[in-house]
Amino acid sequence: MEDRQRAVKMKTIIIATKNKGKIREMAEEFAELPVIIRALDEFGELPDAVESGHTFAENARIKAAFYSRLTGQACLADDSGLEIDILDKRPGIYSARFAGDNASDGDNNKKMISEMKKAGVDSSNARYKCVLAFFDINGRILQAEGECEGKIKLSPKGSNGFGYDPYFYIRGGKKSMAEISALEKNEISHRGKAVKRMKILLAEYLA
């Protein structure tokens, strides 16, 4: 089959996130599937989904459903965040809004530092969590999860990744998530694990 004919038959999946870091980590992985992968920003200025759920899974589903309705295409959404043990697992699902609505990564990192200092520590066990939800236009839902254990330390290192990565030390405790390559991050991260699982579900779904 010619490429053009194949393209006509291929399904489109939109990676429905406004976070460029997430797109960077996921787009290449899903490009291995026989689908056309598109990013949300190709559809112009779209409103933000209201992340009113009480779990990562609920919020991932809310985003996938919201953007598939808006675009008329199958959508894959990611809801993720950081649980810090000394902070009773905060910020959790509120990770993006830890320092308030529209907070930047820098604002959230500052807030995290001040909360850790308030708790009287400069490190704590922590984990990243990620839930991916896929919705197609017929209401078919697929869902996959991943976790990554590590440690928050108040000494940032590295400039790769995004969000809390400079403060998140991976197993072994020597390197932060911002010091390893995107490829290495996908090998061990919450998102990388969820993506691997979702790729298996999507391959079955597409077969």
Ligand SMILES: O=c1nc[nH]c2c1ncn2[C@H]1C[C@H](O)[C@@H](COP(=O)(O)OP(=O)(O)OP(=O)(O)O)O1
């Ligand atoms: O690998 C990661 N490395 C560092 N930080 C991370 C990671 N994964 C999630 N995070 C943090 C960033 C943000 O503070 C929150 C996600 O919030 P979350 O609502 O899922 O994403 P978002 O608002 O940035 O984009 P969107 O909702 O459009 O997908 O957790």
Ligand SMILES: [Mg+2]
């Ligand atoms: Mg969000």
